[in-house]
Amino acid sequence: MRCPLQIYLPIAEVSxxxxxxxxxxxxxxxxxxxxxxxxxxxxxxxxFMIGIPPAVAVATEANQIVASSFSGVLAHFKxxxxxxxxxxxxxxxxxxxxxxxxxxxxxxxxxxxVDLLVKLSYVLFLGVIGGLMFLESLNSIRRARSAGxxxxxxxxxxxxxxxxxxxxxxxxxxxxxSVIPPVIVGLLVGVLAAIMxxxxxxIMVPAMIYLLGMPxxxxxxxxxxxxxxxxxxxxxxxxxxxxxxxxxxAVLLLLGGVxxxxxxxxxxxxxxxxxxRILLAILVxxxxxxxxLDLLIEPAELYSVGFGGQE
Amino acid sequence: MIRLLLILLVAGxxxxxxxxxxxxxxxxxxxxTNFDGSEILVFGAIKRNAPQPVGTDMAVIITxxxxxxxxxVRRKARRFGIWVxxxxxxxxxxxxxxxxxxxxxxxxxxxxxxxxxxRITTASALTAPDMTTMTDNDPEFLEALIRVNTAAGTYGTxxxxxxxxxxxxxxxxxxxxxxxxxxNYNTRIFLTRNxxxxxxxxxxxxxxxxxxxxxxYALANDEPILxxxxxxxxxxxxxxxxxxxxxxxxx
Numbered sequence: 405m406r407c408p409l410q411i412y413l414p415i416a417e418v419s420x421x422x423x424x425x426x427x428x429x430x431x432x433x434x435x436x437x438x439x440x441x442x443x444x445x446x447x448x449x450x451x452f453m454i455g456i457p458p459a460v461a462v463a464t465e466a467n468q469i470v471a472s473s474f475s476g477v478l479a480h481f482k483x484x485x486x487x488x489x490x491x492x493x494x495x496x497x498x499x500x501x502x503x504x505x506x507x508x509x510x511x512x513x514x515x516x517x518v519d520l521l522v523k524l525s526y527v528l529f530l531g532v533i534g535g536l537m538f539l540e541s542l543n544s545i546r547r548a549r550s551a552g553x554x555x556x557x558x559x560x561x562x563x564x565x566x567x568x569x570x571x572x573x574x575x576x577x578x579x580x581x582s583v584i585p586p587v588i589v590g591l592l593v594g595v596l597a598a599i600m601x602x603x604x605x606x607i608m609v610p611a612m613i614y615l616l617g618m619p620x621x622x623x624x625x626x627x628x629x630x631x632x633x634x635x636x637x638x639x640x641x642x643x644x645x646x647x648x649x650x651x652x653x654a655v656l657l658l659l660g661g662v663x664x665x666x667x668x669x670x671x672x673x674x675x676x677x678x679x680x681r682i683l684l685a686i687l688v689x690x691x692x693x694x695x696x697l698d699l700l701i702e703p704a705e706l707y708s709v710g711f712g713g714q715e
Numbered sequence: 716m717i718r719l720l721l722i723l724l725v726a727g728x729x730x731x732x733x734x735x736x737x738x739x740x741x742x743x744x745x746x747x748t749n750f751d752g753s754e755i756l757v758f759g760a761i762k763r764n765a766p767q768p769v770g771t772d773m774a775v776i777i778t779x780x781x782x783x784x785x786x787x788v789r790r791k792a793r794r795f796g797i798w799v800x801x802x803x804x805x806x807x808x809x810x811x812x813x814x815x816x817x818x819x820x821x822x823x824x825x826x827x828x829x830x831x832x833x834r835i836t837t838a839s840a841l842t843a844p845d846m847t848t849m850t851d852n853d854p855e856f857l858e859a860l861i862r863v864n865t866a867a868g869t870y871g872t873x874x875x876x877x878x879x880x881x882x883x884x885x886x887x888x889x890x891x892x893x894x895x896x897x898x899n900y901n902t903r904i905f906l907t908r909n910x911x912x913x914x915x916x917x918x919x920x921x922x923x924x925x926x927x928x929x930x931x932y933a934l935a936n937d938e939p940i941l942x943x944x945x946x947x948x949x950x951x952x953x954x955x956x957x958x959x960x961x962x963x964x965x966x
Contacts, residue, residue: 410749417896467947471953519800636947639946640940643942643943655949655953663957666961700796701798705866707856707859707863710786710789
């Protein structure tokens with residue numbers, strides 16, 4: 405059966421149904437609106453599944469994240485919940501990380517190991533984070549059931565972080581810490597953005613709260629601020645070294661995503677935080693499990709054909 | 716009248732008793748935004764200067780060869796419990812598309828010796844000396860290349876898909892997939908009798924991206940920096956615009 409609106413993607417060089425892309429964008433948008441996450445970690449594997457080459461999926465997703473984070477960060481600018489100084493320090497690490505990530509990506513692409521790298525990264529990060537989130541929300545639901553006020557998590561002052569040199573004052577966050585930990589956090593997120601086609605908020609937000617000790621209200625705005633520049637940089641690098649950014653694909657996903665996010669935010673408001681978190685944890689674990697199975701089960705076709713040679 | 720007779724006489728002079736006269740429904744294919752694969756009609760007739768031989772099997776075979784490209788065939792193996800690409804062979808000049816259509820099963824339409832000479836079946840075409848070269852020739856990888864591409868729809872054999880009417884007129888629909896590579900698609904038509912090639916005819920189809928597709932593809936490859944900036948700009952404007960429109964609706 406022929407679908408009514410096939411669209412030929414000029415860079416991916418495949419023909420895909422436009423409504424499928426809008427729908428995928430919308431679905432991931434709903435989830436990202438509900439849970440307040442970027443959704444790159446869901447979109448990239450979904451794009452693999454509908455037959456977009458992994459290299460194009462990762463690069464295009466970086467492009468899409470720039471746009472979806474952009475409208476998000478504007479709201480945070482208005483509320484003054486962006487720590488620019490911290491954002492810039494994270495950004496320095498992020499740019500270096502993205503540059504390294506894109507180079508690693510290009511080398512592995514030549515070796516035919518991009519698929520493996522991307523999938524392993526997903527299995528590892530999503531598995532760990534999903535697992536932690538699941539346990540955490542299970543605990544808090546149990547605590548809520550047994551009634552009584554939940555014990556407040558005490559933020560430990562990690563002495564080793566305060567012992568590091570190159571201290572800097574971050575007024576908006578009310579911190580006086582070394583620049584080394586935020587640069588390293590930024591670096592890690594930059595590598596992930598380039599390799600996995602994600603914004604990296606799911607790593608950066610917990611790291612900012614638990615590792616750097618930033619106040620929760622500035623965390624999201626600051627991470628969005630950093631993500632925009634790092635993914636924009638990753639997009640440029642992918643466009644110039646791998647030629648794999650498909651703007652038609654990006655725009656279609658984006659249009660669906662914006663509408664989906666609005667719907668998702670409305671659904672999210674009606675649900676309890678613990679329920680939301682446990683749902684997100686399950687979702688993350690399912691994606692990770694699916695990718696892990698792909699690696700563990702013997703594939704039906706052991707051979708694959710890829711472009712290469714003098715590439 | 717005399718001139719016409721002369722032309723007919725000259726035309727009849729070649730030693731071949733049967734000749735293919737053929738054409739394509741289109742010799743250009745444009746990949747535009749709504750491109751979803753294409754079907755090409757190959758049609759023609761067999762011109763005869765003598766009554767056709769009796770008691771022989773006649774067949775028409777049509778092959779279409781896409782532009783060549785350099786590819787890598789990889790094989791997975793289990794390492795540390797997971798399946799990873801381990802071995803690989805580089806194949807230079809493999810056709811990006813190859814299809815064989817015939818009017819009767821190929822086993823009857825073509826003798827192995829003729830296949831070897833004209834390189835008609837997929838395996839034979841790929842191993843032609845002027846065609847592909849593979850590092851450490853390994854038949855397993857060649858078979859895998861054909862199998863994977865056949866599953867993907869870029870290589871294919873369609874026996875009995877060429878219609879022949881009254882042993883003279885023939886036509887066939889050749890389906891070209893949506894993920895076509897740009898370039899020349901060489902089309903060959905063979906007429907065989909008892910598996911021996913009697914006549915052949917060659918033409919080509921030109922496949923090209925047009926309009927927006929062409930512009931985007933060219934920009935991405937020729938001006939990658941400009942293209943990257945433009946992608947970012949368009950994405951931001953689209954994202955911002957869409958959420959602004961949504962807010963407008965809400966109020």
